Amino acid sequence: FSLQAIQDNFVPHKKEDFIYTYGTAGFRSIADVLDSVMYKVGILATLRSKKLGGATIGVMITASHNPEQDNGVKLVDPRGEMLEQSWEAYATKLANSKTPETLAQATEEIIASQKINVDQPANVIYGFDTRPSCPELVKNLESGLQASGAETKNYGLLTTPMLHYLVRCLNTAGTSDAYGEPTAEGYYHKLAEAYKTAVKGFTRLSTLHVDCANGVGAPKLREFLTHLSEDVISVDISNDQITTQGALNKNCGADYVKTNQRAPPNVKIQPGDRFCSFDGDADRIVYYYLGSDQTFRLLDGDKIAGLAAMFIMDLVNDAGIDSLKVGVVQTAYANGSSTNYLEKVLKIPVSCVSTGVKHLHHEAEKYDVGVYFEANGHGTVLFSPSALNTIKTTEAKTPAQNRALQQLAALTELINQTVGDAISDMLLVETILTNRQWSPEEWDQAYTDLPNRLAKVVVADRSVFTTTNAERQLVSPAGLQAEIDAIVAKYSQGRSFVRASGTEDAVRVYAEAATRAETDELTYKVAQAVY
Ligand code: NG1
Ligand code: ZN
Known part of the structure; x- marks a missing residue:
């Protein structure tokens, strides 16, 4: 481990004034400004692994449901969980270091405050989604990993949850809570065997139609399905154009369906059929169908x-x-x-x-x-x-x-x-529906959703919107919560709350009420109060 190597291989910022924040989704932005961040994430992953005595850390390059020109990166902790929250500030600090010297300094600070023994080994694995920007970002990540002296393995194209699975497998191998074989094949095998057991003795359901958002879920779901025969599950895959430029998440995928409360325009939704949509990195899934009255019904x-x-x-x-x-x-x-x-x-x-x-x-x-x-x-x-x-x-x-x-x-x-995990969650839903026929x-039929609306308000400074009570109430700006409460009180079954988005530069307004008309009015009134 050498600070000199970290300085010598420094990847400069492309945009001087860009401020990076490691948030709920890791680093995420337009892909063009991420080269330097990838380099720093490589260093951070090495430090995290050394801190944990050489445990394997994961790095996933993806921007999930965001447009194709975006990208992002997230660290995965040894048990396959998200990076420990207290390390997010270190990530942000490294990412915003603009010179080799300030980066070396920030690195030293982390080593000192975490009392990291830099002579410990470091193990890092990584994977990426189908975005065209991934190959270049992977190179920058590799430079950071190399400069900081990690042992690495590139797992290539992966869904986000597959990378989490692999990290957990590698860190539990040979222990009493061994999680599985640390390969894509091991992942498919584990899920396929469990599914066969879970639906054994029940009649197979009709074909499930899966929209893969033109993302990595398409090839991975296809590979997975080779482990199950047609008499166990029948799946029809659409939106699998992973090499068509601009297609990723465009008018399709789980986020499109949830946000617009409609099926992707190119999915021919028929009464009696069962549909689901993955998002771009296959860690989200929503189901839907056409009701007997021909209306779109979302199962979120x-x-x-x-x-x-x-x-x-x-x-x-x-x-x-x-x-x-x-x-x-x-x-x-x-x-x-x-x-x-x-x-x-x-x-x-x-x-x-x-x-x-x-x-x-x-x-x-x-x-x-x-x-x-x-x-x-x-x-x-x-x-x-x-x-x-x-x-x-x-x-x-x-x-x-x-x-x-x-x-x-x-x-x-x-x-x-x-x-x-969209593939795993899909199998869970299919298991239950099959067991119940x-x-x-x-x-x-379990319950009927209240009409609801999610709106976005762009404000000058979203950081003034602070909340309490699991984000259900505003603390500041002063007086705004009382105003919202007064508005909500006028609507039957009304509920509304306002919070700053963690992933976009906007404030989100959520509202629900007894009827569609009331919901829309409530959303509008609260949004106006925010503005
Ligand atoms: P923000 O932008 O903080 O609302 C969004 C989603 C979250 C979560 C994160 C991470 C909504 C309302 N918010 O967070 O649920 O998925 O992105 O990707 O859907
Ligand atoms: Zn996702």
């Missing part, structure tokens, strides 16, 4: 959480292990009807946390079985070590109990324990 992250929670509660009861505490974690963006369904109908505890997967993930770890989903379709289910142990060691007294325990065991393998309409 909230609906998936409700379905999963319902199924898991039933299995836990049938398995006779209802001492396990099952809970659901949502954000303020969850539809009020979904929260009501979980709390009043399923009688499951629900926690509300701030936006951002790391908050949901950590809260979900507090339950034995923690289901977490953002309304936009990012989520998963976490099983605690004691839940895994209970599922594994409980002795069944009846065939029904035995079957429930086996199903739960299959779910623990099927569901990605590191992060939201349900159509999407039947799934949708």
